[in-house]
Amino acid sequence: MILAGGRVDELGVLTHYRPKSAVPFGGFARVIDFPLSNLLHSGIERIAILSQYRSYSLINHIGTGAAWDMIGRNRGISILPPFKDYENPHWYRGSADAVYQNLDYIRYYGPSVILILSGDHIYQMDYREMIRYHNEHDADLTAAFVEVPYASPARFGVAEIADDCREGGRMLSYEEKPASPKSNWASLTVFCFRPAVLSEVLKMNQAGNSYEFGRDIIPMMMRENYKVHGYKFKGYWGYTKTIDEYWQTSMDLLGPRPKIDLEAWGIRTNLAHRSIADRQPVKIGAHGNLENSMAYNGCIIEGTVRNSILFPGVHVRAGAEVNDSILFFDNIVHTGVRLNRVVSDVNTIFNKDVHVGAPKCEKLSRVSVIGWNNNIPEGFHIGCGCTVAPRIPAEHWPARHLEDGEELK
Amino acid sequence: MRESGDALVLLLAGGIGSRLNLLVGHRAKPAVPFGGIYRIIDFSLSNVMNSGLTRVGVLTQYKPLSLMAHIGNGEAWDFTGRTRGIKILPPRTGERDSDWYKGTADAIRQNIDFILANPSEQVVVLSGDHIYHMDLDAMVSYHQHKKADITIGMMVVPKRDIHQFGTGIIDAGNRIVDWEEKPAVPRTNLASMGIYVFDTKYLLKTLAHDRREADFGMDIIPRAINEDRVYAYPFYGYWRDVGTIQSYWETNMDIIRENSGISPEEWEIRPNPECVGRSGDRGPVNFQAGCHVTSSMIASGCIIEGTVINSVLSPGVRVKKGATVTNSVLFDDTLIEENAVVDLTICDKRVHIGADAVVGYGENLTLPNKQFPKHLYTGISLVGKDASVPSGARVGRNCIVNFGYHDDTHRGHFFLADGESV
Numbered sequence: 058m059i060l061a062g063g064r065v066d067e068l069g070v071l072t073h074y075r076p077k078s079a080v081p082f083g084g085f086a087r088v089i090d091f092p093l094s095n096l097l098h099s100g101i102e103r104i105a106i107l108s109q110y111r112s113y114s115l116i117n118h119i120g121t122g123a124a125w126d127m128i129g130r131n132r133g134i135s136i137l138p139p140f141k142d143y144e145n146p147h148w149y150r151g152s153a154d155a156v157y158q159n160l161d162y163i164r165y166y167g168p169s170v171i172l173i174l175s176g177d178h179i180y181q182m183d184y185r186e187m188i189r190y191h192n193e194h195d196a197d198l199t200a201a202f203v204e205v206p207y208a209s210p211a212r213f214g215v216a217e218i219a220d221d222c223r224e225g226g227r228m229l230s231y232e233e234k235p236a237s238p239k240s241n242w243a244s245l246t247v248f249c250f251r252p253a254v255l256s257e258v259l260k261m262n263q264a265g266n267s268y269e270f271g272r273d274i275i276p277m278m279m280r281e282n283y284k285v286h287g288y289k290f291k292g293y294w295g296y297t298k299t300i301d302e303y304w305q306t307s308m309d310l311l312g313p314r315p316k317i318d319l320e321a322w323g324i325r326t327n328l329a330h331r332s333i334a335d336r337q338p339v340k341i342g343a344h345g346n347l348e349n350s351m352a353y354n355g356c357i358i359e360g361t362v363r364n365s366i367l368f369p370g371v372h373v374r375a376g377a378e379v380n381d382s383i384l385f386f387d388n389i390v391h392t393g394v395r396l397n398r399v400v401s402d403v404n405t406i407f408n409k410d411v412h413v414g415a416p417k418c419e420k421l422s423r424v425s426v427i428g429w430n431n432n433i434p435e436g437f438h439i440g441c442g443c444t445v446a447p448r449i450p451a452e453h454w455p456a457r458h459l460e461d462g463e464e465l466k
Numbered sequence: 467m468r469e470s471g472d473a474l475v476l477l478l479a480g481g482i483g484s485r486l487n488l489l490v491g492h493r494a495k496p497a498v499p500f501g502g503i504y505r506i507i508d509f510s511l512s513n514v515m516n517s518g519l520t521r522v523g524v525l526t527q528y529k530p531l532s533l534m535a536h537i538g539n540g541e542a543w544d545f546t547g548r549t550r551g552i553k554i555l556p557p558r559t560g561e562r563d564s565d566w567y568k569g570t571a572d573a574i575r576q577n578i579d580f581i582l583a584n585p586s587e588q589v590v591v592l593s594g595d596h597i598y599h600m601d602l603d604a605m606v607s608y609h610q611h612k613k614a615d616i617t618i619g620m621m622v623v624p625k626r627d628i629h630q631f632g633t634g635i636i637d638a639g640n641r642i643v644d645w646e647e648k649p650a651v652p653r654t655n656l657a658s659m660g661i662y663v664f665d666t667k668y669l670l671k672t673l674a675h676d677r678r679e680a681d682f683g684m685d686i687i688p689r690a691i692n693e694d695r696v697y698a699y700p701f702y703g704y705w706r707d708v709g710t711i712q713s714y715w716e717t718n719m720d721i722i723r724e725n726s727g728i729s730p731e732e733w734e735i736r737p738n739p740e741c742v743g744r745s746g747d748r749g750p751v752n753f754q755a756g757c758h759v760t761s762s763m764i765a766s767g768c769i770i771e772g773t774v775i776n777s778v779l780s781p782g783v784r785v786k787k788g789a790t791v792t793n794s795v796l797f798d799d800t801l802i803e804e805n806a807v808v809d810l811t812i813c814d815k816r817v818h819i820g821a822d823a824v825v826g827y828g829e830n831l832t833l834p835n836k837q838f839p840k841h842l843y844t845g846i847s848l849v850g851k852d853a854s855v856p857s858g859a860r861v862g863r864n865c866i867v868n869f870g871y872h873d874d875t876h877r878g879h880f881f882l883a884d885g886e887s888v
Contacts, residue, residue: 083749083750084749084750085747085749085750085766086747086749094746098745124747312754312755313754313755313771319746319749319750320746320749320767322746323744323745323746324746324747324749325746325747326747328739328747334542334736334737334739335731335734335735335736335737336731337501337502337503337721337730337731337763338501338502338503338763338764338765338766338778338779339751339763339764339765339766340722340762340763341759341760341761341762341763341764342760342761343760343761344760345759345760346758346759346760347753347757347759348753348754348755348756348757349753349754349755350753351749351750351751351752351753352750352751352753353749353750353751353766354503354765354766355731362753366750367750368750
């Protein structure tokens with residue numbers, strides 16, 4: 058069961074029109090392609106996606122599921138949207154409620170283990186190893202954790218895990234977003250449940266008024282003395298909860314030995330979504346120049362691109378400069394444009410001499426983010442750390458420039 | 467939206483295309499990779515799709531496996547559905563026919579059952595080995611408007627090339643009044659593109675006329691212009707028969723060149739990307755720090771550390787540090803090791819060029835290949851599928867390194883002089 062319903066406020070304009078799991082990542086893929094490819098390579102072939110927020114982009118992306126080989130007699134991806142019936146008048150009120158409302162789906166297939174994943178994270182994991190651990194230890198719940206720097210665990214679910222074996226151990230304590238964390242093992246939101254227990258605890262949880270796996274289910278199971286284990290994940294884990302993190306995680310794709318190796322990880326995407334299969338190879342003009350960058354088919358590069366990631370159909374014209382930026386599908390960057398640390402959503406046009414970001418790429422300057430379908434007027438300047446909402450009408454662009462940190466709605 | 471009714475399309479994809487030499491060693495000419503992510507036949511299939519035509523028979527004969535795998539169920543060109551479809555039509559034995567296709571008309575004649583099983587007003591006969599963009603729906607409408615029995619797509623070609631084509635002389639109404647197949651001394655510069663629209667009833671009748679008439683250009687059309695209504699459909703756009711190594715290379719280079727008239731993406735040409743045998747999809751092109759790439763087309767999955775100028779790279783090509791690729795066409799997963807130099811070369815899939823090797827060595831472009839002087843004479847060298855050129859090697863101009871070439875024992879200096887093959 059993939060939890061893909063969330064919006065994630067901090068990603069702001071990137072999730073105005075799509076759930077976080079459908080946010081483009083890696084120059085051609087979407088965030089959810091990472092868990093889906095992991096499932097493919099783990100041989101797990103019966104998948105449900107719980108989706109609630111603006112699902113169109115996600116549904117469109119999943120298509121038939123054929124991109125991940127999830128189509129066949131015994132294989133498939135089902136999208137489970139929220140519904141109303143005579144018992145239940147609610148939207149999904151949280152991740153645990155979403156699964157609760159679909160318990161019949163689980164009963165229908167009668168699995169021996171249920172894996173619950175977040176569709177929001179960038180990582181490579183063979184779930185079979187975790188399931189093997191879960192079965193060997195006869196656990197009711199096994200949750201995966203990863204070590205994060207000590208400064209950051211306050212933003213995650215944090216557990217103390219016994220040193221039972223190399224792979225993990227009994228969970229000694231669990232706190233959701235603690236002010237003073239007791240360890241630096243942060244939850245990956247990858248849960249392995251014994252089905253009977255899952256249905257039991259979800260039913261119990263319905264009596265309360267909060268319905269989240271991290272905040273409610275795990276603490277309840279700890280209280281009720283269920284057999285809860287922590288599985289220690291040792292690989293790369295990229296979280297993308299804020300624009301700056303999204304940018305940082307994207308930068309991990311670059312370089313000679315990138316932390317995120319799309320090829321080695323075997324990432325698949327739906328090549329029919331936005332017809333990226335039909336884009337011609339990247340075309341580099343006589344004065345095009347790319348350095349430490351990625352660009353997908355359909356891009357036309359006549360200007361200069363450094364340390365950047367360009368999705369299909371980005372056109373960088375002669376005399377434009379793109380630095381440390383991530384440009385989604387079909388952005389057009391005209392002559393004289395300077396982009397430094399920009400994340401720009403699909404179909405945005407940077408007209409002549411537009412500047413975005415600090416004029417010089419200082420180490421600590423914050424990322425500016427541009428919502429989709431914007432047509433930024435000629436010569437307009439946008440500082441660093443700025444946010445521009447999607448589809449700003451031509452007459453709403455201010456006469457003066459956007460100062461650092463300003464927001465345009 | 468289609469205006470002219472749903473004509474049946476028959477695509478002739480059986481030609482050997484032997485002048486493409488090593489490139490057709492394992493595949494039929496229509497299946498030869500082109501322009502980084504395409505195969506030659508994608509142009510014809512996409513033209514059919516974009517014209518709104520929905521029923522296609524592909525007549526295959528020579529090494530069809532790669533072609534059949536590429537076409538698959540036709541989904542890439544929207545040929546799947548209740549009433550749409552694409553069928554592979556290989557030669558078969560039957561009551562009377564137990565032979566290979568003897569020519570274009572013979573191939574169609576042997577598939578009359580397919581034509582009868584797919585009722586249509588018109589049949590469009592296309593060749594699967596041309597690079598062009600054409601609205602076939604408009605041509606069928608033109609055919610109907612002229613009340614023609616046969617309409618032939620024709621275009622003006624340079625006088626020096628005309629001897630390769632069927633040529634027609636037309637009257638003021640575009641009716642063809644005279645025909646010469648591959649004339650030594652041409653009287654016209656109007657050449658047949660091998661694209662025909664037939665009225666279905668007329669086609670069935672004319673094929674029944676004389677079973678010895680094996681070829682449209684040689685037999686059927688010369689007879690038809692005297693007896694029936696045969697019209698030329700003039701075409702003015704970009705069209706290339708990439709039947710020779712030189713024209714194949716030039717047409718690839720045209721995609722890079724500004725304003726050359728060819729633009730696969732604008733023409734909505736659809737490839738059929740496969741991930742057969744691969745765990746993941748090809749990611750974006752990776753341009754490493756210090757790379758230098760200009761005037762080139764680079765497909766997804768390539769990793770560029772060195773220099774690439776004026777070249778077309780298929781998916782998964784790797785150009786390592788210090789290596790230089792110029793004026794070349796490299797097929798999928800070719801690996802150019804450090805400090806190697808590749809100039810004016812076509813490398814088939816999975817070629818390995820060793821470190822410090824030079825392929826396309828020296829300045830003498832005019833000494834033809836000794837074995838195939840009519841295939842390689844303009845300086846282009848060929849490296850076949852899965853071949854490995856040893857480190858430090860020197861491979862000259864107009865050379866051929868055969869597919870699968872591999873020599874572990876070669877301790878000395880590997881040197882292939884201009885025009886030699888190995």
